[in-house]
Amino acid sequence: MVIRIAAVGDVHLDEDVVGRFRPALEELPGRADVLLLAGDLTRHGTEAEARCVAQEFGGLGVPVIAVLGNHDHQCDQVPQVVGALTEAGITVLEGDGVVLDCADGRLGVAGVKGFGGGFAGRCASDFGEPEMKAFVRTTTESADRLSAALQSLDCDVLVALTHYSPVPDTLAGEPLEIYPFLGCYQLGQAIDSAPTALALHGHAHHGSERGVTPGGVRVRNVAHPVIKQAYSIFYLGDHLDQAEVSSVGTGGIQQSWS
Amino acid sequence: MTVHDPGAGPPDEYVEAEIHRLLTEDPAVAEQGITVVRTERGLVLYGEVESANRRNEILRRVAGRFPDVPITSDIGVTRTQAPTEIEQLP
Ligand SMILES: [Fe+2]
Ligand SMILES: [Fe+2]
Numbered sequence: 234m235v236i237r238i239a240a241v242g243d244v245h246l247d248e249d250v251v252g253r254f255r256p257a258l259e260e261l262p263g264r265a266d267v268l269l270l271a272g273d274l275t276r277h278g279t280e281a282e283a284r285c286v287a288q289e290f291g292g293l294g295v296p297v298i299a300v301l302g303n304h305d306h307q308c309d310q311v312p313q314v315v316g317a318l319t320e321a322g323i324t325v326l327e328g329d330g331v332v333l334d335c336a337d338g339r340l341g342v343a344g345v346k347g348f349g350g351g352f353a354g355r356c357a358s359d360f361g362e363p364e365m366k367a368f369v370r371t372t373t374e375s376a377d378r379l380s381a382a383l384q385s386l387d388c389d390v391l392v393a394l395t396h397y398s399p400v401p402d403t404l405a406g407e408p409l410e411i412y413p414f415l416g417c418y419q420l421g422q423a424i425d426s427a428p429t430a431l432a433l434h435g436h437a438h439h440g441s442e443r444g445v446t447p448g449g450v451r452v453r454n455v456a457h458p459v460i461k462q463a464y465s466i467f468y469l470g471d472h473l474d475q476a477e478v479s480s481v482g483t484g485g486i487q488q489s490w491s
Numbered sequence: 492m493t494v495h496d497p498g499a500g501p502p503d504e505y506v507e508a509e510i511h512r513l514l515t516e517d518p519a520v521a522e523q524g525i526t527v528v529r530t531e532r533g534l535v536l537y538g539e540v541e542s543a544n545r546r547n548e549i550l551r552r553v554a555g556r557f558p559d560v561p562i563t564s565d566i567g568v569t570r571t572q573a574p575t576e577i578e579q580l581p
Binding site (some may be wrong): 237243244245246249250253254256257260264276277304307430431438439451453457458461462463464465466467468469470471473474 | 518570579
């Protein structure tokens with residue numbers, strides 16, 4: 234069984250970008266079973282920009298599943314953004330999941346935007362001012378919804394899709410000072426609470442590609458400026474070309490404190 | 492107390508902070524992925540954006556806001572070719 238997953242995040246679309254991804258996207262039907270979009274689909278989260286996303290990523294001949302990013306929230310038009318994407322056949326996940334029947338098996342994808350908060354030993358706590366508590370509760374509620382969504386799916390291969398990062402590994406390249414704005418350990422904990430095979434995220438434009446959760450789940454940062462191609466393709470399953478297989482531990486940059 | 496010579500413009504640290512926020516908060520730019528680096532020759536902007544328009548607009552906005560600061564842009568437009576390799580994960 235092999236499930237072929239294409240993924241990219243942070244395409245930040247507006248009129249000036251429409252058409253740039255399309256030639257590469259047209260190749261998808263022969264190359265992947267699904268395309269996953271890891272948030273920051275638009276520049277400011279307007280309905281007009283979402284229509285640009287719909288035009289560029291709609292009607293591809295493969296299912297397209299997305300989560301939103303922080304940019305997609307900027308103009309407070311989330312329902313209109315989701316509406317425009319849904320109309321184009323793009324599934325938008327936020328604390329829920331879908332199971333796709335692929336040629337070789339059932340792929341489950343659970344998604345949530347996620348939030349910041351930081352990583353173990355260097356994170357924000359639910360304590361003090363109401364603003365601080367609201368910040369951390371947003372983080373934990375988001376992670377709890379991801380955990381529930383992952384555990385609810387009955388499938389052969391389980392993938393977690395977020396915008397914010399679940400691990401610090403894939404942030405290597407970003408300034409340490411902003412890690413708490415780029416992700417949180419609670420997302421990693423959620424991913425480790427289910428038999429997740431792969432976790433994909435975006436948001437860290439200066440980060441790096443590969444990491445692993447404390448529970449051993451592979452994490453890939455697919456932010457467009459990181460992968461520097463229209464999308465990356467991952468093969469998941471048990472009938473892979475062994476010479477080509479990436480093993481756990483070969484990816485990621487070790488942080489002395491992580 | 493440090494007295495800053497008003498004739499010399501704002502201290503570099505504040506210019507750097509203001510450019511950083513301008514790039515994110517100015518609706519014409521909205522980029523969080525641009526790095527501002529201070530060098531002896533002035534400020535250098537690094538990062539990747541999704542179109543040549545955006546690269547030009549960033550330089551125009553920053554130069555317009557700080558006409559006296561020498562600014563160099565080394566911003567690239569992220570490539571969008573299809574991948575030539577796949578990654579296999581057991
Ligand atoms: Fe982004
Ligand atoms: Fe983002």
